[in-house]
Amino acid sequence: MSSERPGAKRSVRVLWLEGDGVGPEVAREAERVLRRCVAHAGAELALDRGLIGGAAIDAQGMPLDDATLEAARASDAVFKGPVGGPRWDHLRGAQRCEAGLLRLRQGLGVYANLRPTQVVPALTECSPLRPEILGAGVDLLIVRELCGGIYFGQPRGRSDDRALDTMVYTTAEIERLARVGFETARARRRRVTSVDKANVLESSRLWRDVVTEVARDYPDVTLEHQLVDSCAMLLITRPASFDVVITENLFGDILSDEAGVLAGSLGMLPSASLGEPGRPGLYEPVHGAAPDIAGQDLANPLASILSVGLLLRYSLGMAIEAAAVESAVAEVLASGTRTADIARDGRPVAGTTAMGDQVCRALDARLEA
Ligand code: IPM
Numbered sequence: 001m002s003s004e005r006p007g008a009k010r011s012v013r014v015l016w017l018e019g020d021g022v023g024p025e026v027a028r029e030a031e032r033v034l035r036r037c038v039a040h041a042g043a044e045l046a047l048d049r050g051l052i053g054g055a056a057i058d059a060q061g062m063p064l065d066d067a068t069l070e071a072a073r074a075s076d077a078v079f080k081g082p083v084g085g086p087r088w089d090h091l092r093g094a095q096r097c098e099a100g101l102l103r104l105r106q107g108l109g110v111y112a113n114l115r116p117t118q119v120v121p122a123l124t125e126c127s128p129l130r131p132e133i134l135g136a137g138v139d140l141l142i143v144r145e146l147c148g149g150i151y152f153g154q155p156r157g158r159s160d161d162r163a164l165d166t167m168v169y170t171t172a173e174i175e176r177l178a179r180v181g182f183e184t185a186r187a188r189r190r191r192v193t194s195v196d197k198a199n200v201l202e203s204s205r206l207w208r209d210v211v212t213e214v215a216r217d218y219p220d221v222t223l224e225h226q227l228v229d230s231c232a233m234l235l236i237t238r239p240a241s242f243d244v245v246i247t248e249n250l251f252g253d254i255l256s257d258e259a260g261v262l263a264g265s266l267g268m269l270p271s272a273s274l275g276e277p278g279r280p281g282l283y284e285p286v287h288g289a290a291p292d293i294a295g296q297d298l299a300n301p302l303a304s305i306l307s308v309g310l311l312l313r314y315s316l317g318m319a320i321e322a323a324a325v326e327s328a329v330a331e332v333l334a335s336g337t338r339t340a341d342i343a344r345d346g347r348p349v350a351g352t353t354a355m356g357d358q359v360c361r362a363l364d365a366r367l368e369a
Pocket residue numbers: 098101253286
């Protein structure tokens with residue numbers, strides 16, 4: 001297999017933010033995967049380490065400092081572990097761990113958050129849904145708007161007996177997100193479901209109008225509109241019918257956790273957040289910091305490992321290595337290796353490191369072939 005390919009960069013710079021709680025453990029396994037793949041592609045890896053979330057509050061007094069944001073902007077890609085924990089829960093406003101994450105997303109301009117959910121046949125037993133609902137093929141991609149909406153809208157604030165958030169969207173913000181959705185659908189099953197609350201919200205009415213307009217440029221893609229409440233129901237009752245789901249920030253946050261139920265565990269779900277072409281992407285597992293199991297070698301590293309797969313594909317142009325990561329994970333799951341979150345009662349459970357070992361072994365076999 002040749003390692004000299006157009007599109008693969010010779011030297012790549014990745015900012016590595018391991019985060020809090022189980023972050024360091026799962027990031028360690030993801031880093032092993034990244035190093036192998038970059039080397040296989042014939043590139044040199046410059047991996048810079050930085051702090052975000054609680055670790056950054058403790059060391060730097062804020063959840064994301066300017067120098068780290070600058071380093072992120074100067075990278076080819078950023079990997080970020082989960083943030084937060086009870087130690088920092090009393091903090092408010094810009095001091096909160098989550099504020100660091102939102103600053104990073106907005107500072108990078110990564111407006112399209114891709115959250116794929118696939119049901120691995122070996123894991124249907126982990127889902128509370130009946131096997132016939134999961135069927136042979138749940139394979140959906142939520143494309144969530146990430147830099148706008150109620151997460152960032154002004155005015156917002158709180159006085160004695162009143163609090164206010166603002167859900168606001170511009171045509172331009174909706175259009176660029178919709179285009180990502182339609183473009184990705186073209187490489188998949190050519191179906192887009194646009195999710196809104198147009199029966200109540202003005203911002204959703206604009207959303208629906210703009211998406212309908214953008215769809216005219218994609219006559220080969222089927223578009224349907226769905227209200228978010230009914231979409232939440234259909235995701236559970238007929239998940240196999242979805243291909244690409246495009247939606248605004250808050251709806252996407254909620255629906256993507258729901259989609260995690262389909263995959264058996266949030267510990268399986270990776271994500272990629274992309275902005276303008278050529279700008280660094282942000283890659284993070286969808287799950288949280290899980291402080292209750294941190295440091296015990298219990299966490300599932302697969303969401304982080306699969307996030308590295310997306311990083312290789314979308315930011316480094318290393319599609320062969322990305323595919324190798326995905327098929328290595330599939331092989332390890334098919335062989336029955338399970339972390340606690342995806343293990344059935346009484347079956348042996350692999351720790352974080354052991355799961356990483358298995359993936360690296362399967363990956364090495366693929367990369368050497
Ligand atoms: C997510 C998380 C974040 C979000 C939190 C931690 C701010 O829930 O990535 O889904 O709401 O976007």
